[in-house]
Every structure is written in structure tokens, then in C-alpha cells.
Amino acid sequence: MRIEDEIKQPAFKDPYQKAHINVMFTAGWLGQRQAATFRSYGITPPQFNILRILRGQHPKPATVNLLIERMLDKTSNASRIVDKLEVKQLVTRTTCPSNRRAVDIRITEAGMTLLQQMDDAAALQIMGLQNLTPEEATQLSALLDKIRD
Amino acid sequence: MRIEDEIKQPAFKDPYQKAHINVMFTAGWLGQRQAATFRSYGITPPQFNILRILRGQHPKPATVNLLIERMLDKTSNASRIVDKLEVKQLVTRTTCPSNRRAVDIRITEAGMTLLQQMDDAAALQIMGLQNLTPEEATQLSALLDKIRD
DNA sequence: CGACATTAAATGTATGTACATATATTTGCG
């Protein structure tokens, strides 16, 4: 749907303002669909994000610092998201033996199993972009990369 | 910068997954810059968004419903964002005379003055997209609209 | 060696997001 209709704004100052609002709005739109898909599994998108990073490291542990480095939102609070995952027994936290300031975080078997179940759902929800051709998806990424140059 | 480098992920499953992550990441990137720009004025991006809608209505009032309809994030809590603006005396709230369920929300003189000061800053921060040509910005909007078809 | 800066993580506080529920008013219909 045209962004003008989505937020009932008849016109924008210029194509830059329109694209800016469109990026923000579309991210929210995709994020809501993602959250809805994940809800039935009892976890939130940032929790999923961290579990996926931990699976990528498995069986090596990750520190909080490594998580922050790879998260989509670098300023968010990895500690407290790990708290939630720990309560659900999807990850473990142990003091790193070689550096007692750091904490080794590992995904549990339960966490691996949950992720595996969610892979299909995640694949489905990626289909939020199914209206694009593969070429268009590539072109979209190129434009977004260019914004952040 | 390439999204692969931003989140230190060497590759993506397909162009769809890459574009999906890129939209979310870029929105966060833009949002953080916007928040930083607005911080010195003492308001947050959603508060700015609501003030702008109220200026568009001025001197007519807006109801909470109208605000929700035009906000970028429709499920967010307009009531409580208006609370914050009311404390700062940037908006007023009065019971709507013709429908005592509804609330007339108006931007104050102080609110108008603040917005005017911020217009320049907002224009500058739109420049987050200055790396794109106007044609590319238009193309980006078209791709994003297509996602949400 | 010991004071001091640096680093890793956790915690505090304010705000926003998401959804369910509550309260008040208005509308509609038997």
C-alpha cells in the first residue's frame, strides 16, 4: 500500500522525507509481523536474534560483548535479554575462566530445539518480502547500504 | 557500509533474508540519529511525530483516535505520549464539547515555537539519506511500498 | 608493588511498545 495512504498524509516535502518515513514505517510493519509469529513460541524478536547468534557460535560460548557486536540494535541491553532467556532455560551463564570479568553464554539443548522449530516459521515470515523479485530484494539492500555509507 | 560488515555476518541465506535484516537495521540506524538530534530539544521521536500532526491540524484540535490513525506506529500508546507533552506544556487537553468521550488535543504556542526551531534540525537529519539521488529515494519508496502490498 | 585507568557486565531510570482490561459516554434497538 502507498505510504501516503498508510499514514493518511497526502504528500511529502520531497522524495527524501518520503523514503525516510517509509523505511521507518516498513520496519515497524515487518517487526510487528515478526513479533506475532514469534509470540506463540514465547520469545520476542531480540531474544530470537540472540539465540540465533548463540547457535552460530555453538558449541563455543559467547560473551555479552560479542552479542552486542552482532545484534541488530547495538545499543540495546543484551544483559537483560539474556536474563529472560536464562529464566526460560534456553541459555546458560557461567563466569569465563580465563577472564573473570566476562561471562560465557551458551545455548542449551532446549534452546537449540526451539530454534529448530522456529526456523520454518522464520522462513515463512521472511515471506513478508515475497512481493519482491530476488533482483528487487538485492536492489533494496544496495539502496539501504548506500544510505549508511 | 555493507550490512554483512555492520552485523559481522559473513553471508545471508538469500536476498530476501538480507533485505529483511537490512530494512530493520537501517530503520534502527536512522532512528538513533533522529533521537540524538531531538534529544537536545528535550523530546523523543514519537513525541515529535505527534507534535507535527497537531501542527498540521492547527488551529483545529485532534482527538487521540486521529493521532493513532496518522502515527507511524499505530499500536503505540498515544495517550501516554500526549501525557508527556502535556507535562511539558507543549499541548493542551480539553474534553470535546460535542462528544464528552473524546478529548480535544491542541498544540500550544510553546509547542509551535519548539517545532519551528526543530524544523531546521529535522531537515538536517533527513540528510541521513543524502547519499541517495532523488531518483534512488523514489525507487526505494517504491520497493518498500511493494513489500507491504 | 600499588594507585589509577580500562574493561566487562549488571543495574537504575525514563521512555516507548504491545496487548489486555477498565471506565465513561454515546448509540441503537426492542
Place this chain on the structure above:
DNA sequence: CGCAAATATATGTACATACATTTAATGTCG
């Protein structure tokens, strides 16, 4: 008319975001 459904907003709760501050461990340099 009177009462139930619908509407407009507000409130409650859980979680996430953003940033500053705190705590503990490590590194550095005189």
C-alpha cells in the same frame, strides 16, 4: 424509555530501548 453494544480514552503489566552509573576484575605505569 431502558439496557446492551459500541466507541473514546485511560490504565495495568510485561517487555524492550536508551543512556548513565555502578561494581568487579584486569591492565598499566610510576
